[in-house]
Amino acid sequence: MSLIREIKPLEEERLGWMAATFESVLDLVFIADLKDRFIYANPAALKKLGYTREELIGKTGKLIMSERNPKNLREEVLQKTLEPPYIWEGEVINVTKEGHEYCAYLKTALVRNKRGEPIGMTGISRDITEQKKEQEELESYAKKLEKANQELRKTQEQLLRTEKLAAVGVLSAGLAHEIGNPLASISSLVQLLQRKKPDEKIAESLENIQGHVQRISWIIQNVRDFTKEDQQSFMAVDLEEILRNSLQRICLQRNEKRIEIQTKFEPHLPRVSAEASQLSQAFNNIFINAFEAMGEEGKLEIFAQCFVKDMVQISIKDSGRGIPKENMRKIFEPFFTTKEVGKGQGLGLSVSYGIIKSFGGDIRVESIVGEGSKFEILLKKYL
Ligand SMILES: Nc1ncnc2c1ncn2[C@@H]1O[C@H](COP(=O)(O)OP(=O)(O)OP(=O)(O)O)[C@@H](O)[C@H]1O
Ligand SMILES: [Mg+2]
Numbered sequence: 001m002s003l004i005r006e007i008k009p010l011e012e013e014r015l016g017w018m019a020a021t022f023e024s025v026l027d028l029v030f031i032a033d034l035k036d037r038f039i040y041a042n043p044a045a046l047k048k049l050g051y052t053r054e055e056l057i058g059k060t061g062k063l064i065m066s067e068r069n070p071k072n073l074r075e076e077v078l079q080k081t082l083e084p085p086y087i088w089e090g091e092v093i094n095v096t097k098e099g100h101e102y103c104a105y106l107k108t109a110l111v112r113n114k115r116g117e118p119i120g121m122t123g124i125s126r127d128i129t130e131q132k133k134e135q136e137e138l139e140s141y142a143k144k145l146e147k148a149n150q151e152l153r154k155t156q157e158q159l160l161r162t163e164k165l166a167a168v169g170v171l172s173a174g175l176a177h178e179i180g181n182p183l184a185s186i187s188s189l190v191q192l193l194q195r196k197k198p199d200e201k202i203a204e205s206l207e208n209i210q211g212h213v214q215r216i217s218w219i220i221q222n223v224r225d226f227t228k229e230d231q232q233s234f235m236a237v238d239l240e241e242i243l244r245n246s247l248q249r250i251c252l253q254r255n256e257k258r259i260e261i262q263t264k265f266e267p268h269l270p271r272v273s274a275e276a277s278q279l280s281q282a283f284n285n286i287f288i289n290a291f292e293a294m295g296e297e298g299k300l301e302i303f304a305q306c307f308v309k310d311m312v313q314i315s316i317k318d319s320g321r322g323i324p325k326e327n328m329r330k331i332f333e334p335f336f337t338t339k340e341v342g343k344g345q346g347l348g349l350s351v352s353y354g355i356i357k358s359f360g361g362d363i364r365v366e367s368i369v370g371e372g373s374k375f376e377i378l379l380k381k382y383l
Contacts, residue, residue, distance in 0.1 A: 028104070030123040031111070036060045036078055039120065048127065050097035061123075066093035066101045077108060081121050086110040094125070102129045161332060165354060168334050176220045187213050219345055234359060236271035236382035237279055239304055239312060246283045247302070250291065258297045266305040272312050272379040274359045279379075282355040285348035286316050286375050293320025293373065307378060311361075314377040322369035331365065 022029045028045035032038050041049075041056050049056070049064055056063070065074055069092055080088040089107040096102075106125040113119050190210050198206065247261065272279075290300055298319040307313035323331060330336040332353040337346030356363045360380045367373035 028123075028125045028127075030061075030125075032061065032121045032123070034082065034118060034120060036062075036121070045125075048096065049094070055097075064094050064096075066095040068093050068101065077106070081108045081110055082118070091128070092125070102127050103132050104128060157329065161353075162357075164333065165350070172220065179216065179220060183213055183216055219347060234273040234275060234382070237274045237276050239272050239279075239314070239379070240265045240269055242276060242280050243283060243302060243304065243314070246280050246287060250284065250287050254291060256291070259291065259294060260299045261302070262299065263302045265303075269304055270306065270312060271382045272359075273382040274361075274379060278355045279359070282352040282377075283314075283316075285352045286377075289348055290316060290318035290320060290373070290375075293322075294318055295320070298372075306381075310381050310383065311378045312381055314379070315374060316377070317372060317374040319372040322371055323365070323367040323373055324369055328365065328367065332363070 022040070022042045025042065026044055028048055029040075029042040030038055030045060031040035037058055037060055038056050041051075041053065046053060046056065061077075062074060073092065077088045077090075077092075080086075087107070087109045089105070092104055092106050093101055094104045104125040105128045106123055108121055108123045110118050111120045111122055187210065190206050190213070194203065194206050194210075243263070243265075247263075250256070251261070287300075294300070300319075301315075301317040303313075303315045303317075305313055327336075327338065332349050333346075334350040335346040336350075337344040339346075353363055356377055356379070362378040364376045365373060366376070
């Protein structure tokens with residue numbers, strides 16, 4: 001039998017075959033005329049939608065479209081099917097005869113006769129409610145996983161920071177021991193020379209030496225302070241007083257005029273569990289940084305309020321130059337500084353971090369380059 005002869009009967013039987021296929025598939029199959037009136041719906045469609053064939057035939061697709069679909073969705077489907085590209089696919093919300101709504105994935109196409117003239121449309125749709133639910137669940141798991149991952153990374157970083165601090169502690173104890181004694185000798189020798197009434201130039205140099213000696217002692221003391229492991233006994237500290245005193249001292253030192261300072265303390269702020277001079281030092285370091293970041297002009301906002309149950313939150317916000325993203329992780333590390341050599345030791349924030357952590361508190365930072373930085377400190381209420 002030639003190929004041509006084989007194809008001819010096939011074509012004639014095609015419609016019958018198609019109908020038989022439509023009757024048995026699980027997907028919902030519809031055929032509609034060019035005015036979107038159903039002329040055929042397969043048993044799966046009738047079953048899912050709850051209509052008899054007689055009820056559905058002659059009705060338009062509007063009957064099974066939920067009101068919750070985006071406005072103009074039906075018009076869009078019809079337009080895309082009747083005009084180029086002559087197909088449409090996407091999600092729609094269908095509604096059954098009983099009013100039950102479900103999400104379906106619909107594919108439509110234009111049907112033409114042998115002469116290529118449009119005669120109707122087909123639509124094949126599938127209930128994807130379960131699939132969507134699974135996808136949403138999956139997405140929510142993915143989000144949870146991402147959050148857990150972030151927490152883990154944060155904890156890891158904190159751990160690393162604590163380890164680093166511990167290492168610095170060991171090192172600094174050794175350093176303090178090795179450097180402390182010769183330093184004390186230098187200091188007393190300088191004092192001795194100063195008492196001998198040297199001429200002006202030498203006196204100036206001696207003062208310089210004394211200044212440097214003090215700076216070295218200060219560095220050692222600081223590093224030791226914040227890595228100190230000995231159990232401290234904390235007191236009930238008046239946070240507002242500490243903050244105000246600390247601010248006042250710095251403003252006096254800097255002869256501050258052009259920085260606007262705004263404070264807002266919640267009335268009856270509870271006392272916090274801390275050691276006053278160390279807490280003051282922790283705030284000092286943060287304030288100094290803020291002033292340095294703002295330069296001549298700017299605004300410093302200090303807020304304190306009760307936070308979750310047992311904590312008080314202090315927020316120190318400056319309008320300074322901000323901290324670049326790549327530095328955000330490093331600023332609490334000892335010896336990290338962006339200042340010129342000799343200008344900063346990179347100890348201020350690591351000292352503050354160590355102090356606040358030792359009180360059972362926490363410190364966080366947010367910053368936008370060019371806009372400013374906000375340090376948020378949490379301290380335990382004194383109970
Ligand atoms: N408020 C801030 N605005 C912008 N950058 C800041 C701010 N606070 C800290 N930094 C950045 O973090 C770095 C580390 O601060 P940290 O106080 O630890 O050290 P330092 O100020 O450089 O030196 P030191 O405090 O020992 O004199 C700073 O060099 C600076 O780059
Ligand atoms: Mg500093």
